[in-house]
Amino acid sequence: MSTTGFIAVIPARYGSSRLPGKPLKDIAGKPMIEWVYRQTLGSGASEVIVATDDERIAEACRGFGATVELTSAEHPSGTDQIVVNVQGDEPLISPVSIAQTARLLAWHPDATIATLAAPLDRDDQFEDPNFVKVVTTRAGWALYFSRAPIPWPRDGGVPDARRHIGLYAYRAGGLKAISASPPCALEEIEKLEQLRALWLGFRIIVADAAEPPSPHVDTEEDLARIRRMLEGSSPSDAR
Numbered sequence: 001m002s003t004t005g006f007i008a009v010i011p012a013r014y015g016s017s018r019l020p021g022k023p024l025k026d027i028a029g030k031p032m033i034e035w036v037y038r039q040t041l042g043s044g045a046s047e048v049i050v051a052t053d054d055e056r057i058a059e060a061c062r063g064f065g066a067t068v069e070l071t072s073a074e075h076p077s078g079t080d081q082i083v084v085n086v087q088g089d090e091p092l093i094s095p096v097s098i099a100q101t102a103r104l105l106a107w108h109p110d111a112t113i114a115t116l117a118a119p120l121d122r123d124d125q126f127e128d129p130n131f132v133k134v135v136t137t138r139a140g141w142a143l144y145f146s147r148a149p150i151p152w153p154r155d156g157g158v159p160d161a162r163r164h165i166g167l168y169a170y171r172a173g174g175l176k177a178i179s180a181s182p183p184c185a186l187e188e189i190e191k192l193e194q195l196r197a198l199w200l201g202f203r204i205i206v207a208d209a210a211e212p213p214s215p216h217v218d219t220e221e222d223l224a225r226i227r228r229m230l231e232g233s234s235p236s237d238a239r
Contacts, residue, residue: 008048036088081172105169
């Protein structure tokens with residue numbers, strides 16, 4: 001598959017319970033959303049769109065040349081168009097991972113969603129609800145995602161568990177159907193939107209990421225760490 005065959009969409013909400021206005025937080029002289037946008041441009045996507053619910057974010061994005069859609073707008077897409085959802089709070093997101101996710105969906109015509117996983121780095125991440133775990137069949141089809149430690153080792157110890165990387169490629173037709181369905185009980189309990197897709201019967205293919213997961217920004221501490229990492233850099237340097 002040519003990686004020019006997909007659209008990348010970056011959702012960017014102003015509201016955040018832990019870090020309001022997160023997409024506009026300054027990192028080395030640029031808003032965080034610009035770092036994410038520039039990284040995504042390097043993935044080979046035919047189009048990169050920032051989808052936002054806030055005019056302040058939209059204005060900032062237009063200022064650095066991004067295509068912006070308010071979330072109430074209709075997004076043009078065909079049923080089989082591949083759309084990659086890129087998290088707006090990962091200024092170091094790997095363009096390779098974005099392209100890998102799009103290719104993975106193209107290679108699996110029976111899948112509605114493709115996503116990535118990676119081994120847990122430390123034992124304490126296994127019981128940390130901020131690290132979502134995933135279990136799959138041997139062929140890579142998702143069985144379940146959870147904030148709980150899965151698979152649970154009955155006899156003790158820490159298993160070779162995998163963490164989920166929150167990067168999704170969707171078929172546009174499947175995304176429309178999932179969005180039209182109300183949240184299911186599992187999704188509301190775990191606060192994981194991909195569980196709605198599994199509950200509806202859609203198949204999710206999972207592969208090990210070719211590159212390590214990028215750090216995301218949820219708190220002021222996360223933001224300070226990223227600022228230190230990118231001090232004196234520009235968005236193009238991160239690629």
